[in-house]
Amino acid sequence: MRRTIRHMFSIACLLASVLMVSGCAGMAARSVDPSRRREFIAEDLRERIDSGNPEYAIARLGVLGEDDLFSEAELNEFAVLAEDALERLLTHAIEASEYRDALRFYRSLRALGREELLNGATSDDLLRRWADHEIQNGNEIAGLHLLLRLPDLTSLSDDELDRFAQVAFSNNNRFMLEQLSVVAGERDIEVPEEYGAFLEHRPTAAQLIEGTATIWVNRGVRLERGVGIPDRVIGSGFFIDRRGYLITNYHVIESEVDPTYRGFSRLFVRLPRAIDRRIPARVVGYNRIFDIALLKVEIDPSYIFSFTEIRTLEPGTQIFAIGSPGGLENSITSGIISATGRRFLQLGDAMQVDVPVNPGNSGGPVVNREGDLVGVVFAGIPQFQGVNFAIPSFWINHFLPQLYQEGEVEHAWMGVAVHETAERELKIIFVAPGSPADRAGIRSGDVLLELAGWRPTRINDAQTVLLDRIPGELVNVRVRRNGGELDRLVAVAVRPFSPIEDLLDRVSTEELFPPLFGMETSNISTNRWQRNFVVTHVYPGMLADESGLSAQDPFSLQNWRVDLDRRIAILQIIIRQRRAGFLESGLQLATFLERDNFL
Structure with missing residues (x-):
């Protein structure tokens, strides 16, 4: 994907070079035949449309409409070709049960206001079908988390409520079962007694410990001053799937997937009741930006955790961390939430906690007094006691289904840096060359007013909107420039890990x-x-x-x-x-x- 971004940038550079004139003193200014530029742009637009990326072409058309290079009739012709391609792609994706792609094309058509091309599809229906498809294919946890993206669970039918509740119950997913039971109660649907008993029961500390594991990465031997020293990375993890999937931090298993790492690396898991047994594990998916990884081991866990939608907890709330500090398995420590909303990550935010965290705790679960999973330990500051951080489960919910898809999680981006102003607005202070925002004509100095129908006032707000976008889809953006408002269509792309x-x-x-x-x-x-x-x-x-x-x-x-x-x-x-x-x-x-x- 980095090559794709660089390819887009090279195209932008070529177009810019066509327009440039020499700035050197004494040299005659040179102009390039506009027909060559027209030919190049037209070829690029057709290639994008034919290769399954019509959104890119549509976003370009919005800016080309402000130029006189193409006539209005020519631009309309390209627009029709791109919209027809979107309709075909949506139909094909639904027929092939490729619901993530279907949702992308659906949203793009909605952004264009072309509801007549949706052929009866709705966002809720696509999400339900996507969730059901994942469950039918054995990815029940991914399916349940897709349901959380529905704006309202009341859109589920009685049969769907029953089926999804059974899945939530069998996977120990208390949070999802609670939500589904509430909807069932509102419809006077009788909820099985075993559901009620399960919801009333809270896990014990012993059960929570049974659901955790020690992550052990053997990186061979490193030499220090001519002496060989065993190189080990120890972290913590916890099971979220009865098939043996567990969550940990990316930095714990980084050597397993980092293409620049050239050394030896073997990944194992140790269980609470068998600390002398090393079980081989593999990395399924990972998210470098949020420092999260999904692992797989061939065992049936005794207890599985379930994520909640709790975004923030009040400072002072009691919490517990479970893990293997210093390799000491089965350790549970307590503390409180010190602060929330810490801008410690590139995306989202973190909770500051005073619960004791030491090397080896990374990747372990953070739970509240009821045993609900509220976060994942990921960092501490060694120089300061009681200053540690956890990733709220709210943010992980946004990409958990993608972790099951193998490889690195991809996030959407526009390609701008913003600053929160005193007027509670987001001012664009930088536009990356060749980025989606750059291609859409967004400039440094613009004020971001609307993003996909939302009015963000904080960076977190805008990032939350983009976390649910799919790279490639069209997003409506409204900015203020020189006192006036402008609407732009941005075809979001894959975010690089480190934009700078x-x-x-x-x-x-x-x-x-x-x-x-x-x-x-x-x-x-x-x-x-x-x-x-x-x-x-x-x-x-x-x-x-x-x-x-x-x-x-x-x-x-x-x-x-x-x-x-x-x-x-x-x-x-x-x-x-x-x-x-x-x-x-x-x-x-x-x-x-x-x-x-x-x-």
């Missing part, structure tokens, strides 16, 4: 200043050997602002370094700060490459 790293060899250093450091600059160098700038704008709350920079501060760039091993970018400058009377001083700004402000 993906951009390093494609944009200039100063173009990355807004998303990385939160400042706009102007180049005031008098020759190509200088790197002199002046700050033109500082975004409140970002690194430049917290470092005391302000508009009109001149500086010279001394060093720019990206450390891919430590995942940081370092900017060293000599600056004359206005607030310090323009006295010259040195300043270093350092930030992580994985930013949380990209959509």
